[in-house]
Amino acid sequence: MVVYQPGNRRRTILALIVLTAVTLITLDVRGSGPISGLRGGARDVVNPIAGAFETVFSPVGDWIDGVTSAASLKDENARLRRRLDAARGQQAAARAATQENKDLKKLLDLPFVDGADAIAAQVVEGAPSNFEFTVQIGKGESDGVGVDMPVVTGAGLVGRVLEVSHDRATVLLIKDPESGVGVRIEKSGTPGVVKGRGDSDTLRVDFVDPNADVTKGEVVYTSGQQNSPFPAAVPVGTVSKVSKARGDLQQDVLVKPLVDFSHLDYVKVLRPPPGR
């Protein structure tokens, strides 16, 4: 006679749970269509509740945030005022350079981001996990947002659309380790791939020719190569560190992003040009 022990039942339940979870993980990793539909549906159900909750409780979060960051906000305010004064001085010189740039680009027929069809969106939520670097924007499928569309601000590249539901979209930031962006370095035109480094405040550029002349302060732009979701000439960041060891197959280049990811309020989602 088989005696049914409580331990058997426990192990059976645990085994069933583990098997179900592993099956779901495998299906999702292989790109099962129903699972992304499930995610979109879940967001559409929860978003109204989350929106109402946020409306009621966001002043609490803002108050706590203000209390804990009052000192740093004062310092940042002073620093930004100094930068604003410097930027005003550079503005006049930049106007002439911009006009010359526009004329040259017309001659070269390069894609020009300013003319792109874009959807403005507000950033409504941060990442719901400590291990991913995403934001939620308040525009979705119903507004014309699609997967893999690039996302930018006035400063530069933010990332690309990862998932879309009816009225929200998840944007994968370029600082996420899963993100990779084809780029060129300003003066030499050297190609590379910018990879995120998580919560570090710099990005890494891989596959930089060890013989290329890369200097600190150079701007890094998207290369806009074929099949890339990112159009060309979108600023990504500035080179902050270059190091090269003898015999290395590539240079170690770090880039400081132009976008301030800790203060992301409004972004633009770029629609692909017709025929792309």
Place this chain on the structure above:
Amino acid sequence: MTWLPRLRLALLILAVVVLQTTLFSAGLRVFGVMPDLGLVLTVAVAFYLGPERGAAFGFLTGLAVDLFLSTPLGLSALSFALVGYGVGVVQDGLVRSTRWVAPIMGALGGLTGGVLFVAIAALAGHDQLLALSSVRVILIATVYDALVAFAAFPIARWATRAPRRADQGLPGASLVGR
């Protein structure tokens, strides 16, 4: 279990998802890290209901959280379920005469759950999480989880309607007869 505790637990799962995607993702972060609400509640529920129900609650809570993440569906579900099962098995042998059992369990559960999440994610192909930055995130989240556990345990006791352990000094327990 009757339908009322099941309804309360279902509402708890919904509350975890809403809080995790709003209040904690937008603010209330410590050094950029938020607590694992679902994991701490799983520890608390497993503490009161034992390993089977703890694992089941962890699985369902993790699955709900996974729907809002870009990591594979089932990742949080598996790590929460394993932590819930472990806490449920261990809870019988615990000395409960201290009010610190909640934060200690919350911290240990958070630490174990964080490590499991990163390890399983690496096995599923997300090996970018195997980095020193993940160690920092897990350690800070562990401390935050211990603080959140002070609130999570009384909430889990209410939801599961476990008998009050008045002589065991758990947070929120009344000291009847003293």
